[in-house]
Amino acid sequence: MANALEIVNLRKNYRAFTLRxxxxxxxxGYVMGLIGPNGAGKTTIIRLIMNLIRxxxxxxxxxxxxxxxxxxxxxxxxGFVYDEPCFPEDxxxxxxxxxxxxxxxxxDEDVFQKLARSFELPLGKWxxxxxxxxxxxxxxxxxxxxxxxxxxxDEPTSGLDPVFRRELLMHLRELMQDERRSILFSTHITTDLxxxxxxxxxxxxxxxxxxxxxxxxxxxxxIVKGDRRLLNGELSGLLVGTRExxxxxxxxxxxxxxxxxxxxxxxxxxxxRLEDIMVFMGRGGRHA
Amino acid sequence: MLNFLIKDWYSNRLMVYLxxxxxVLNSALMLGDPIRPKELIALHCCxxxxxxxxxxxxxxxxxxxxxxxxxxxxxxxxxxxxxxSSWAYASGLGLFAAVLMGASLAVRxxxxxxxxxxxxxxxxxxxSLVLAVFLPVVIRFGLLxxxxxxxxxxxxxxxxMIVVSVSSRxxxxxxxxxxxxxxxxxxxxxxxxxxYYLTWVALLVIVNLFSCKLSEWLFAxxxx
Numbered sequence: 001m002a003n004a005l006e007i008v009n010l011r012k013n014y015r016a017f018t019l020r021x022x023x024x025x026x027x028x029g030y031v032m033g034l035i036g037p038n039g040a041g042k043t044t045i046i047r048l049i050m051n052l053i054r055x056x057x058x059x060x061x062x063x064x065x066x067x068x069x070x071x072x073x074x075x076x077x078x079g080f081v082y083d084e085p086c087f088p089e090d091x092x093x094x095x096x097x098x099x100x101x102x103x104x105x106x107x108d109e110d111v112f113q114k115l116a117r118s119f120e121l122p123l124g125k126w127x128x129x130x131x132x133x134x135x136x137x138x139x140x141x142x143x144x145x146x147x148x149x150x151x152x153x154d155e156p157t158s159g160l161d162p163v164f165r166r167e168l169l170m171h172l173r174e175l176m177q178d179e180r181r182s183i184l185f186s187t188h189i190t191t192d193l194x195x196x197x198x199x200x201x202x203x204x205x206x207x208x209x210x211x212x213x214x215x216x217x218x219x220x221x222x223i224v225k226g227d228r229r230l231l232n233g234e235l236s237g238l239l240v241g242t243r244e245x246x247x248x249x250x251x252x253x254x255x256x257x258x259x260x261x262x263x264x265x266x267x268x269x270x271x272x273r274l275e276d277i278m279v280f281m282g283r284g285g286r287h288a
Numbered sequence: 289m290l291n292f293l294i295k296d297w298y299s300n301r302l303m304v305y306l307x308x309x310x311x312v313l314n315s316a317l318m319l320g321d322p323i324r325p326k327e328l329i330a331l332h333c334c335x336x337x338x339x340x341x342x343x344x345x346x347x348x349x350x351x352x353x354x355x356x357x358x359x360x361x362x363x364x365x366x367x368x369x370x371x372x373s374s375w376a377y378a379s380g381l382g383l384f385a386a387v388l389m390g391a392s393l394a395v396r397x398x399x400x401x402x403x404x405x406x407x408x409x410x411x412x413x414x415x416s417l418v419l420a421v422f423l424p425v426v427i428r429f430g431l432l433x434x435x436x437x438x439x440x441x442x443x444x445x446x447x448x449m450i451v452v453s454v455s456s457r458x459x460x461x462x463x464x465x466x467x468x469x470x471x472x473x474x475x476x477x478x479x480x481x482x483x484y485y486l487t488w489v490a491l492l493v494i495v496n497l498f499s500c501k502l503s504e505w506l507f508a509x510x511x512x
Contacts, residue, residue: 052357053511076360086351088299099298102291103359 002064004028004150004182005049010058012044017206019044021058024201024211026150026182028063031172033193033214034186035278036203042186043083045203046154049184050080062150076104079148081156081185085135089128093121093138104146112145119164132159140168144175151175153185157192169195190274200274202281209281210254214274222256223276225249226267241280252280292369293376299352300343307339307381315388323392325407332385333414339381340374341422341434348430357512367427367504371496374423378415386411405485416492420499428506 005026012019019041026032034042047053049060051071060067062074087096093116101107116123119137127135136159143151151172157165173196175181187193193200193214201211210217224239228249238259239251253259256269272280297304311332318328347353356366386402393399401407425433452460476484 047512050358051363052354054509071362072360072365074360075358078358080358082354082358084351086354088346088350088352090302091299095298095301099295100355100359102294103361 001027003061004030004063005184006059006061006064007045007049008059008061010045010048010060011056012048012053013056017041017044019048019206022203022208023058024208026184026199028182029176029180030198031176031183031185031196032199032201033190033197033274034184034201034203035188035190035193035274036186036209037278038188039205040203041206042203043154044206046083046152046184046186049152050075050078076106076146077149079143079146079151081136081139081143081151081153083154083158083186085127085139087127087135087138090126092124092126093130094123096127096138097123097142100142101145106147108145108147111147112141115141115144118167133161133164136160137164144171149181151181151183151185153183155187156185157187157189165189165192172196190278193274202277204281217274217277218271220254220256221272221277222253222259222269223272224251224253224256224259224267224269226263243280252277289369289372292373295356296340296343296373296377300346303339303342303346304377307335307342308384310335311381311385312388315385315392319392323389323396323398323401325389325393325401325404326410328389329382329386329407329411330414332389333378333382333411334418336381336385337374337378337415337418337422340370340377340419341426343374343377344370344423344426345431345434348426348432353430354512363508363510364504367507368500370427371419371423371500371503374419375415378419382411382415405481409485409488412489412492416496420495424499424503424506427503428510 003025007025008023010019010022017039022041022045024032034045036042044053048055049062049067051067062070063077065074067074091099097112101109101112115121119134119141121134121138121141122130127138130138136156140153140156143153157168160168169192172183176183176196183196197214199212200214200217202209226248228242228244238253238255240253242249242251252272253269256272259267260269314332314335347356357363359366361369390399390402393402421437422434425436427433429436475487479487
């Protein structure tokens with residue numbers, strides 16, 4: 001399976017934050033979700049992929065080519081959605097589209113017009129007059145109108161109403177049907193990932209916690225509920241973020257089959273959702 | 289390059305209209321006065337260079353530097369295109385101002401006063417120097433960069449005033465300008481007009497190339 005994106009030992013140092021040696025791959029034809037708490041480094045990774053910020057170490061390869069060596073050609077193949085749309089505020093959407101579209105040799109005006117109608121974009125309006133949701137929709141329409149092979153989105157669904165979020169995810173799924181495109185997007189909304197992501201990468205405090213196929217994660221990770229003595233005992237090495245309650249304790253495990261094998265009916269092991277993983281890991285747990 | 293010019297046009301149309309308005313208004317206000325082509329062209333070319341500089345500071349204000357950096361262009365190409373685009377817009381507006389001045393002179397049957405190498409050279413020099421000084425700092429520091437050269441000039445001015453006030457010799461601006469002017473006159477006499485103008489233009493090109501290289505270096509190290 002060829003990789004659309006390959007990140008190796010990516011590092012970026014800021015005064016108060018360091019993104020440490022991040023490595024993961026997005027296989028061609030798949031969707032990867034990038035999750036993590038606020039300040040985990042998701043936006044930094046995305047900006048590094050777009051070369052908006054300078055990396056201190058590491059390698060980024062897109063379709064097998066080094067991003068820095070083939071920057072212009074590779075960026076023409078990326079559809080990019082910013083976390084905060086950054087277009088001139090006193091320009092109309094039509095004029096912004098005219099300004100941007102000329103840089104993409106594969107720009108498809110029909111696709112843009114279709115998306116503009118579907119997203120109900122007021123093309124004659126000034127950018128600053130739009131709501132955050134409409135700004136995001138416009139940003140999405142631009143990113144999806146030049147037949148990009150790789151779609152990179154930073155929190156694309158933030159500020160969107162649930163109906164449009166669902167429509168957008170369906171649209172992205174349609175895009176994936178030719179099995180050529182790949183998508184990497186960061187989000188806080190884990191239900192979005194559960195709908196379309198094939199792979200999930202979780203970062204926290206600038207470190208990679210896990211990167212694996214979503215099904216593999218959901219199969220292996222679980223919420224263990226049971227007596228607190230059981231969970232605090234010999235199994236503690238397999239558990240993350242144990243939470244005690246008057247009725248017992250619960251914890252996250254990255255090896256649900258092993259817990260089931262060792263404790264059987266003494267504990268309840270439920271399938272963990274991505275949100276559970278984010279919440280438990282966000283509490284300072286380590287990948288066991 | 290054309291795409292970059294068009295991007296600047298669609299992103300900053302209101303600014304272009306505003307600057308055209310300023311030039312028209314200024315030209316109209318000066319209609320009643322005797323026209324001094326060199327001074328007027330210097331003033332209008334300085335105003336004209338503020339147009340592309342305003343594009344860059346707006347880019348910083350709207351955080352659209354990120355948009356530009358995400359386009360399929362390298363940082364080096366973006367820096368170079370910014371110079372070319374700045375030159376195109378500044379000289380275009382300067383030319384527009386010259387046409388207005390030409391019309392005023394034509395009414396007075398003095399049009400020939402506009403078509404002298406000296407007037408052209410003054411215009412080119414103003415555009416070159418203002419862009420060469422401002423662009424690297426504006427490309428690197430955005431809106432703040434428009435203020436930095438002005439603050440530096442202010443500081444130089446204050447230092448000069450202090451030097452003058454504590455100096456035992458009487459100094460004035462003319463003490464600084466007159467020797468420069470004398471040196472230029474000597475160069476003109478010794479080199480002859482053609483070679484003098486060529487040398488002048490070559491110096492402007494070198495200054496701008498240096499400024500462009502500096503901008504490339506600064507912009508390559510900038511996080512958007």
